[in-house]
Amino acid sequence: MTKKNILLLPGDGVGPEIMAEAIKVIDIFNEVNLCDVSYDYADIGGVAIDNYGNPYPDETSIKARKADCILLGAVGTKKHENNDNKLKPESGLLALRKSLDLYINVRPVFLFEALLESSTIKPEIIKNLDIVIIRELIGGVYFGEPRGFKDGTNRAGFNTMIYSEKEVSRISKYAFNLSKKRLSRVTSVDKANVLEASQVWRETVSKLHAADYPEIELDHMYVDNAAMQLIKNPKQFDVLLTENLFGDILSDEASMLTGSIGMLPSASLSDINGVYEPIHGSAPDIAGQGIVNPIAMILSVAMMFEYSLNNIGISNIIKTAIENVLRNGIFTKDISHKKDFVSTSAMGDAIIKEIKKDV
Ligand code: IPM
Ligand code: MG
Numbered sequence: 399m400t401k402k403n404i405l406l407l408p409g410d411g412v413g414p415e416i417m418a419e420a421i422k423v424i425d426i427f428n429e430v431n432l433c434d435v436s437y438d439y440a441d442i443g444g445v446a447i448d449n450y451g452n453p454y455p456d457e458t459s460i461k462a463r464k465a466d467c468i469l470l471g472a473v474g475t476k477k478h479e480n481n482d483n484k485l486k487p488e489s490g491l492l493a494l495r496k497s498l499d500l501y502i503n504v505r506p507v508f509l510f511e512a513l514l515e516s517s518t519i520k521p522e523i524i525k526n527l528d529i530v531i532i533r534e535l536i537g538g539v540y541f542g543e544p545r546g547f548k549d550g551t552n553r554a555g556f557n558t559m560i561y562s563e564k565e566v567s568r569i570s571k572y573a574f575n576l577s578k579k580r581l582s583r584v585t586s587v588d589k590a591n592v593l594e595a596s597q598v599w600r601e602t603v604s605k606l607h608a609a610d611y612p613e614i615e616l617d618h619m620y621v622d623n624a625a626m627q628l629i630k631n632p633k634q635f636d637v638l639l640t641e642n643l644f645g646d647i648l649s650d651e652a653s654m655l656t657g658s659i660g661m662l663p664s665a666s667l668s669d670i671n672g673v674y675e676p677i678h679g680s681a682p683d684i685a686g687q688g689i690v691n692p693i694a695m696i697l698s699v700a701m702m703f704e705y706s707l708n709n710i711g712i713s714n715i716i717k718t719a720i721e722n723v724l725r726n727g728i729f730t731k732d733i734s735h736k737k738d739f740v741s742t743s744a745m746g747d748a749i750i751k752e753i754k755k756d757v
Contacts, residue, residue, distance in 0.1 A: 401434045402707055405465035407458070407494075410444040410487055411680025412690040413471025419692035419746030420469060420699050426750055427712055430757045435707070438465065442494060443473030443487035443680070453490025459497060467706035469698065470494075470675035476682050487680075496536050500666040500673055501565070502572050503533040503645065504701070507632075507652040507662060512724035516657035516733040519629065524655050529635045530580070531652060532573040533645025535666055537565045538595070540642045559595040561641060566602035573639040574611040580636050583615045587624045587640035587648065599641060621648070628652055649677055658732040660691030663698035665705050672706040674698040688741045691730040693720055696749060719752035 404424075408417040427433045440446075440458040447453050453473070462468055473487040483489055494500075509517070509527040517524055542558030570586070577584050586603045588596035600618055607616045619627070621644045627634065628648065632655050640648060653659040659678045666673040676694030684690055696716060704713035724733075728748045731739040740748065 399431070399434045401436060402466040403436050403438065403464070404702070405461050405468045406437050406439050407442045407468060407470040408439070408445075409442050409471040409473045409680065410475045411472055411682045411685040413443075413473070413680055415685070415688065415690055415742050416676065416692045416695035417469070417471045419742060419749075420695045422746050422750055423696055423699055423716065423753065426753055426757065432712055432757060433703070433707065433709060442470065442490045444475030444478045446490055447478055447481075447485055447487065451485075453485065453487050454493035454497075458490075459494075462494060462498060467671065467702055468494075468673040469702060470673055471695065472676065472678065472680035474680040474682070492540065494673065495666055496541065498671045498673065499536065499668040500671065501534060501536045501569055502665075502667040503531075503535040504576075504665040504667065504705075505531040505533060505645070505649045505652075505662060505677055506701075507531060507649070507656060509656050510661075510721055510724045512721070512727070513657035513661070513733055515735045516729070517655060519632075519655055523630075524632065527632055527655055529632065529638060529652070530576065531638045531640070531645055531649050532569065532576065533649065534561075534565065534569040534641050535645075536642070537561055538642035559593060559641075559643070561595045561599050563598060563602045566599050567606055570603050570606050570639060571610075573637050574607070574614055577614055577637040582613065583617075583636040585617045585619050585624070585635055585638050587619050587621050587638060587644055589621050589644075590618070591620060595641070603639070624648060625651060628655070653677060658691060660694050660730065660732045661697070663694050663701050665698070665701045667705065672702065674702040674706075688743065689731045689739075690742050691732050692742050692746050693730075693749075696720065696746070715753055715756045716749075718756065719749050722752045723748045 408414040440461045473491045507529045514521045539557045539559040542560040545557045548554040588599045590596040590600040653662045662677040700713040700716040703709040
């Protein structure tokens with residue numbers, strides 16, 4: 399078995415609490431020799447600003463390049479939220495994504511049957527829900543230049559939404575190829591009725607589809623309509639392909655179909671690298687209370703085993719364990735529709751107990 403070295407970036411807020419549960423899970427598989435994973439740690443986000451004066455310090459960047467893959471908790475602090483952009487915790491995450499060329503963001507949105515009652519949406523609308531959002535992660539308005547402020551009596555802020563054919567093409571290829579392993583259906587989401595960046599997006603997706611993927615069913619949808627359709631009839635979607643900002647917004651919306659934002663994992667991929675993190679943020683309001691749901695983080699570990707460590711077996715064991723725990727009515731506060739709920743570490747322990755039955 400080849401040894402794999404993963405870099406752990408717990409980050410801010412609830413990040414360290416959910417990371418602790420993720421480590422407990424990986425340790426089990428190490429103990430029974432189903433994998434051979436070693437860890438290293440580094441700082442990112444607010445904690446890195448405090449320790450290094452930089453949300454993505456060189457120490458972290460060097461380790462990130464060397465690691466086989468990366469697990470990340472969350473970034474974002476109240477303390478640094480009014481800092482200049484370069485010294486905001488979120489800039490650390492964006493720098494990590496950009497510097498490793500993580501242009502693919504995979505956000506699976508699926509419902510565990512036991513959480514049918516936890517969602518605010520009617521059960522029949524979400525039963526058996528299983529969609530994947532493919533979000534372009536290092537382009538668009540998040541990174542477009544020019545950006546900045548115009549100072550004066552009527553101060554203004556501005557950003558640039560820009561997409562080139564090459565950027566659209568490479569993320570679209572990923573979505574089309576992924577869809578072949580699913581229902582061969584892609585919905586590309588844009589705002590081509592208003593935005594030039596979206597017009598290039600739509601043209602490029604269509605051209606690529608006609609040339610290389612004619613067998614796949616492709617639809618285009620405006621983002622405002624997509625936001626509405628996600629609530630009205632989410633099961634019409636299989637692979638939802640979209641740009642950076644729209645993907646950020648639609649994935650938070652979609653998470654509520656699954657009961658809680660605490661349920662959704664993600665993989666951010668380049669052609670060679672992978673960073674795995676829950677889609678939720680650092681939740682400073684509940685940090686340190688031991689109540690955060692660790693499932694999105696533990697599902698991110700499952701994605702890491704599947705995508706970077708080529709071990710679909712472990713990935714499936716983790717997912718089955720989570721399914722069983724939820725079926726047994728063990729819920730953290732965010733997904734509990736009853737009065738009682740368990741702590742972060744008790745949820746981690748319950749998942750480990752289920753894993754142990756399988757290994
Ligand atoms: C996400 C987060 C990040 C983003 C923030 C923390 C910069 O919301 O991963 O969805 O906007 O991409
Ligand atoms: Mg987000």
